[in-house]
Amino acid sequence: MSESGQSQHRRLVTEVPGPLSRELAARRALALPAGLSSAFPMYIADAGPGYVVDVDGNSFLDLGSGIAVTGVGNSAPRVVARAGEQLTRFTHTCFMVNPYEGYLEVCEHLNRLTPGDHEKRTALFNSGAEAVENAVKYARSATGRPAVIVFDHAFHGRTLMTMTMTAAAAPYKRTFGPFAPEVYRVPMAYPYRWPSGPENAAREAFEQFQMVVERQIGPASVAAVIVEPIQGEGGFIVPAPGFLRQIADYCAEHGILLIADEVQSGIGRTGDWFASEFEQIVPDLMTTAKGLGGGLPLAGVTGRAEIMDSVHPGGIGGTYSGNPVACAAALGAIESIEHDGLLARARRIGEIMTAELGEIAATAEIIGEIRGRGAMIGAELVTGADKTPSPDAVAAVIRYARDHGVLLLSAGTYGNVLRLLPPMVVSDELLFDAMGVLRAAFDAL
Numbered sequence: 001m002s003e004s005g006q007s008q009h010r011r012l013v014t015e016v017p018g019p020l021s022r023e024l025a026a027r028r029a030l031a032l033p034a035g036l037s038s039a040f041p042m043y044i045a046d047a048g049p050g051y052v053v054d055v056d057g058n059s060f061l062d063l064g065s066g067i068a069v070t071g072v073g074n075s076a077p078r079v080v081a082r083a084g085e086q087l088t089r090f091t092h093t094c095f096m097v098n099p100y101e102g103y104l105e106v107c108e109h110l111n112r113l114t115p116g117d118h119e120k121r122t123a124l125f126n127s128g129a130e131a132v133e134n135a136v137k138y139a140r141s142a143t144g145r146p147a148v149i150v151f152d153h154a155f156h157g158r159t160l161m162t163m164t165m166t167a168a169a170a171p172y173k174r175t176f177g178p179f180a181p182e183v184y185r186v187p188m189a190y191p192y193r194w195p196s197g198p199e200n201a202a203r204e205a206f207e208q209f210q211m212v213v214e215r216q217i218g219p220a221s222v223a224a225v226i227v228e229p230i231q232g233e234g235g236f237i238v239p240a241p242g243f244l245r246q247i248a249d250y251c252a253e254h255g256i257l258l259i260a261d262e263v264q265s266g267i268g269r270t271g272d273w274f275a276s277e278f279e280q281i282v283p284d285l286m287t288t289a290k291g292l293g294g295g296l297p298l299a300g301v302t303g304r305a306e307i308m309d310s311v312h313p314g315g316i317g318g319t320y321s322g323n324p325v326a327c328a329a330a331l332g333a334i335e336s337i338e339h340d341g342l343l344a345r346a347r348r349i350g351e352i353m354t355a356e357l358g359e360i361a362a363t364a365e366i367i368g369e370i371r372g373r374g375a376m377i378g379a380e381l382v383t384g385a386d387k388t389p390s391p392d393a394v395a396a397v398i399r400y401a402r403d404h405g406v407l408l409l410s411a412g413t414y415g416n417v418l419r420l421l422p423p424m425v426v427s428d429e430l431l432f433d434a435m436g437v438l439r440a441a442f443d444a445l
């Protein structure tokens, strides 16, 4: 990195990865399986709002937030205070054995914050996949129906059921079958790649949805439609305007439950508490995780009281689900978002990133589309009029940025989407600095 490229939290003092990270990599090769991979080779020793520091003392601006988890910042003060205090009192009882108030408080917050003023209930789990699994259990139990409808480009997790619901074969499904039954896939109204043009995406995708439901399954056999209001791993795909509304209306008409998987898009990330709000849909069930625990593992299913109450006592649970330290951390994260104005901040971050990317795109023809909302913005990289995906360019930009002290992630079914997921607490200074590196990365392509 050039001298002028140094800043307070973007500072490289060794080559990347440095000698200490390389030593750990050698130990890792002997202790961990190869199929478990990391996006970056640097081992982390410390972190702060918007940056991480590796074991060699290199400091990187963080535009990934550990995949949309540390939205309120890493070791955010309110999270640390609450979780630390909880650690000194008790670490575990199992909520199914002895309950505690923190769990209840997190559920009350989620019931209050999620869309719709109907009566709600929330149950807590450990991971996004576990929340999605349980949302399906609730939906099947409440409706007495088997089928679950999912979308192209969806990501719902890596357990058997959620892997089945996930779209991409590589890397998530290949060699891991057979898969769970009664999962049906329909097209996503993906404007940028809709064959007959973006203006037709919502209408035609809905027609295809309807055809699959009515001809292949029968609406009376469908328990739920599950959708990410903005698709995450699939490439930050924002469904064509009106598409989710049509799906929601159809579901309501046929007694099908609409599940919004807000594991990535929720908890303030898009500048609203939940991405569903932008399309003004009120899902029957919603899954949350990633940003919820302020960096600790916690997930939730929030839904209509009559659905959630329909399951028999003892039917739902888990040894660790709703761990008291994770609940305390979540209360700190929710408090940060509400009291530190982070929804407005997420919107502002989105404006900055979209404007900066727009300026880069003015000269970088490879940027086919910039999309997303709030602190969840993606750029799809393509070549030629046929929009050939350019995963190599994404890899090159990520590599350049890393070598200049900025961490960003890729996404997309074709691996050709750069995704920007900074923590909502990142300062303007760090964000502009990171966007400057991104600009240089495109110049270097």
Ligand SMILES: *Cc1c(COP(=O)(O)O)cnc(C)c1O
Residues within 6 Å of the ligand: 126, 127, 128, 129, 130, 132, 155, 156, 157, 158, 228, 232, 233, 261, 262, 263, 264, 265, 289, 290
């Ligand atoms: C990450 C993610 C999941 C899975 O969450 P895990 O905590 O990794 O199990 C599910 N759905 C969406 C939309 C996600 O982004």
